[in-house]
Amino acid sequence: MQIVRPEEVQLTLTNGARVTVRRRLNVREQREMYADVITFNRETGEVVRNPLELPRATIRAYLLDWTVTDDRGELVRIRDHPRAVPDRARLDAALDELDPDDYVDLLATIDAHLAREQARREAEKKTRTSPPNADPTLNSPSEPVGALT
Numbered sequence: 001m002q003i004v005r006p007e008e009v010q011l012t013l014t015n016g017a018r019v020t021v022r023r024r025l026n027v028r029e030q031r032e033m034y035a036d037v038i039t040f041n042r043e044t045g046e047v048v049r050n051p052l053e054l055p056r057a058t059i060r061a062y063l064l065d066w067t068v069t070d071d072r073g074e075l076v077r078i079r080d081h082p083r084a085v086p087d088r089a090r091l092d093a094a095l096d097e098l099d100p101d102d103y104v105d106l107l108a109t110i111d112a113h114l115a116r117e118q119a120r121r122e123a124e125k126k127t128r129t130s131p132p133n134a135d136p137t138l139n140s141p142s143e144p145v146g147a148l149t
Helices: 026-033 049-062 089-095 100-127
Strands: 006-012 020-024 039-040 047-049 062-065
Touching: 020 049, 020 100, 026 047, 049 062, 049 089, 049 100, 089 100
Parallel strands: none
Antiparallel strands: 006 020, 020 062, 039 047
């Protein structure tokens, strides 16, 4: 098992803007991302997925900050201070104001990051060994347990 430590990665969009994203999501962040694309109809009990929300949910989950500026050259703020997570309403409003091509570029940049991270984790799995001094019999009973005893 592994704990996902918060790590930030800097990426550059094709227009030169920089974005700060999470290297990887933990379970809570991943659950929140999935919840963004699923609604529950209380009347019918039906769980409804909205695939149109998946790109926005991915951006919301990974994006921490950016250097995007408005038409006056002012930074478009999505979080209150450097260590805060983006304010959801502010982020959604900013995403809605983006040029569609820039939105696609932002999503493609994050998707490429996710693909690189997945490849890195797969490569690590192939070379992973047990930690030094690991006891392979830890939590194993020293004698047979069950009907034969």
